[in-house]
Amino acid sequence: MTQNLPNINNPHSFHIELITGDASFRKYYRVTANKQSYILMVSPPELINNEPFIELNTLFNQANFKVPKILAVNSEQGYLLIEDLGSTHFADCLGKGNECELYQQAIDLLPQIAILPPSPAMKPYDAKFIDLELEIFNEWLVQSFCKIEMDVGAEKNWQQVKQQLINALEMQPKVTMHRDYHSRNLMLSNEQWAIIDYQDAVQGPLTYDLVSLTKDCYQVLPQALRGSLIKYGFAQYEKAGLTGGLTFTDFEMLYTLTGIQRHLKAAGIFCRLSLRDGKQGYLPHVLDTLHYVIVACEEVANAFPVLGYFAEWLQTTVQPQLEAKL
CATH class of the missing domain: 3.90.1200.10 (Aminoglycoside phosphotransferase (APH), C-terminal lobe)
Structure with a gap:
């Protein structure tokens, strides 16, 4: 997924840290590179159908709701690189x-x-x-x-x-x-x-x-x-x-x-x-x-x-x- 990270000259120059997951089988990681951060969502396709996440993201986004932008998707591995919205719930x-x-x-x-x-x-x-x-x-x-x-x-x-x-x-x-x-x-x-x-x-x-x-x-x-x-x-x-x-x-x-x-x-x-x-x-x-x-x-x-x-x-x-x- 590193080739899809904007503004990374060296694909090895980033930091990954596990952040709190949710009640599903998903895991979330914060990826930091060149002072910019992203969220890597790991969502195993054998356990979770990821299509609703992608399709409903489009639906909410088109209606002008603020939802995390999807920056890159690897469907086979179940990796989704998404916008980091911060940590304030x-x-x-x-x-x-x-x-x-x-x-x-x-x-x-x-x-x-x-x-x-x-x-x-x-x-x-x-x-x-x-x-x-x-x-x-x-x-x-x-x-x-x-x-x-x-x-x-x-x-x-x-x-x-x-x-x-x-x-x-x-x-x-x-x-x-x-x-x-x-x-x-x-x-x-x-x-x-x-x-x-x-x-x-x-x-x-x-x-x-x-x-x-x-x-x-x-x-x-x-x-x-x-x-x-x-x-x-x-x-x-x-x-x-x-x-x-x-x-x-x-x-x-x-x-x-x-x-x-x-x-x-x-x-x-x-x-x-x-x-x-x-x-x-x-x-x-x-x-x-x-x-x-x-x-x-x-x-x-x-x-x-x-x-x-x-x-x-x-x-x-x-x-x-x-x-x-x-």
């Missing part, structure tokens, strides 16, 4: 009393993402796929991590919970969603918010990205701030004509149900990363993620009793086992 900018303003800036991008056209690189986000995501929780957190086997009653409730959540996601207006839009996937680059980890974007439920941002597994917001941001997000979507006639009450309910689905999946993924991939850095976030699920289920229990029963089962059966393991 959205999360690094918090804690200075300006949280509301920063979150509003991040929310302002969501309607623009939502109207991106569908791409062949986007996987179908349908009932089958949503069910598959939910089963990550059962397989990896409940069974593999906590060593819990559901009895007949719990299994029946689980199937009802899944169907309720699938219905809630499928009934929403369909938009383009980033699908992992949170404090670690926005970066401040040249005083502009840059979007990374966009390769899993799909056409899916309207509220999903707002949930990802304001019910972040890594940044737990005060309830009052989150409430105001949900209202702000709804107003921005409504202004963009994307709400499909939903009232704010409807939107807020769907937001809550979507959060349950996302956080069940996320909690399962954190356990999978530990058990399968040997990545332990995500385990400290499992309890907060499960707490989101329990609280949300309790909030909507009057409207959806199956979720109330599920919350009780999580608190009495799963949470104690999880706490003991952690």
Whole structure:
């Protein structure tokens, strides 16, 4: 790849350092040469399809989003040389009393993402796929991590919970969603918010990205701030004509149900990363993620009793086992 590095007279005169990877099989290296730096993404093609990363980069770039420029690609080896956006994530900018303003800036991008056209690189986000995501929780957190086997009653409730959540996601207006839009996937680059980890974007439920941002597994917001941001997000979507006639009450309910689905999946993924991939850095976030699920289920229990029963089962059966393991 060195021949594709700009301004290198001597292809051996550069420095490479491993930087933090993500939750996938990818690894990232910072390459420095002639006082310029680049990011080398190593993404094994036998494990990861790299085409969505490339194709969706074009999609976001053409819509004037700041995404890392792709400078060179070696498809056979799974090497991608990309622009270095620096090291300042959205999360690094918090804690200075300006949280509301920063979150509003991040929310302002969501309607623009939502109207991106569908791409062949986007996987179908349908009932089958949503069910598959939910089963990550059962397989990896409940069974593999906590060593819990559901009895007949719990299994029946689980199937009802899944169907309720699938219905809630499928009934929403369909938009383009980033699908992992949170404090670690926005970066401040040249005083502009840059979007990374966009390769899993799909056409899916309207509220999903707002949930990802304001019910972040890594940044737990005060309830009052989150409430105001949900209202702000709804107003921005409504202004963009994307709400499909939903009232704010409807939107807020769907937001809550979507959060349950996302956080069940996320909690399962954190356990999978530990058990399968040997990545332990995500385990400290499992309890907060499960707490989101329990609280949300309790909030909507009057409207959806199956979720109330599920919350009780999580608190009495799963949470104690999880706490003991952690």
